[in-house]
Amino acid sequence: MADISALVSKLSTLGFNDAPVEHAAVENVQQWAEALAGVSGLPSKYTLTKTLIFKPKQPKSEPIAPVVVVASNESETSPKAIGAQLKLKDLRFASDDVLTGIFQTAKGSVSPFALAQVPKENIGNVRVVLDKALLDSADARIAFHPLDST
Numbered sequence: 001m002a003d004i005s006a007l008v009s010k011l012s013t014l015g016f017n018d019a020p021v022e023h024a025a026v027e028n029v030q031q032w033a034e035a036l037a038g039v040s041g042l043p044s045k046y047t048l049t050k051t052l053i054f055k056p057k058q059p060k061s062e063p064i065a066p067v068v069v070v071a072s073n074e075s076e077t078s079p080k081a082i083g084a085q086l087k088l089k090d091l092r093f094a095s096d097d098v099l100t101g102i103f104q105t106a107k108g109s110v111s112p113f114a115l116a117q118v119p120k121e122n123i124g125n126v127r128v129v130l131d132k133a134l135l136d137s138a139d140a141r142i143a144f145h146p147l148d149s150t
Contacts, residue, residue: 007113018141027108029073032145046141047134048073051110055098056083057090063125066094066102070112070144071131082129102126111145 008020021042023035029050036042054067067086071077083091099105102122103114118126134142 033073036143043141046143047137048143049112049134050077051112051114051144052077053094053099053103053110053114054079054082054091055094056086056088057092063122064098064102065125065127066098067091067127067129068112068115069129069131070134071129072133072137075131075133086127086129109145113144 004020021036021039023032023039026032026035029048033048036048050071050073052069052071054069055064056067058065067082067088069077069082079091079093083089096107099107099110102118103110104117105111105114115123115126115128
């Protein structure tokens with residue numbers, strides 16, 4: 001799992017200087033929104049995100065080809081609909097083995113930052129889907145969890 005201070009340091013070198021926000025541990029976006037409601041000093045507008053990792057049905061002889069979906073918490077993220085749009089069969093949530101083995105993260109701590117932890121031999125098999133609603137959002141900020149649920 002990634003060290004949060006290292007992640008914040010790396011982001012600051014890229015020009016992202018907002019301080020991280022700490023809150024009680026949460027298990028889903030609804031709990032996250034509730035936890036943030038009690039935090040002072042947040043921007044007046046921001047969009048919460050959800051990051052989902054799916055695994056399509058594929059022959060066992062092929063390398064695992066996970067699909068990472070980064071979406072607004074308001075967007076529909078049905079595995080069936082996403083699979084149909086990507087022309088993938090039987091899209092299912094990735095197993096704990098895929099989360100830990102490829103993304104070095106755990107259920108409840110999935111984040112776009114997990115992409116930085118994918119080994120070189122696997123990165124070419126990962127598909128990333130970014131929700132257009134995040135790009136079209138009028139909100140100035142987009143919130144992500146940094147590989148843990150707090």
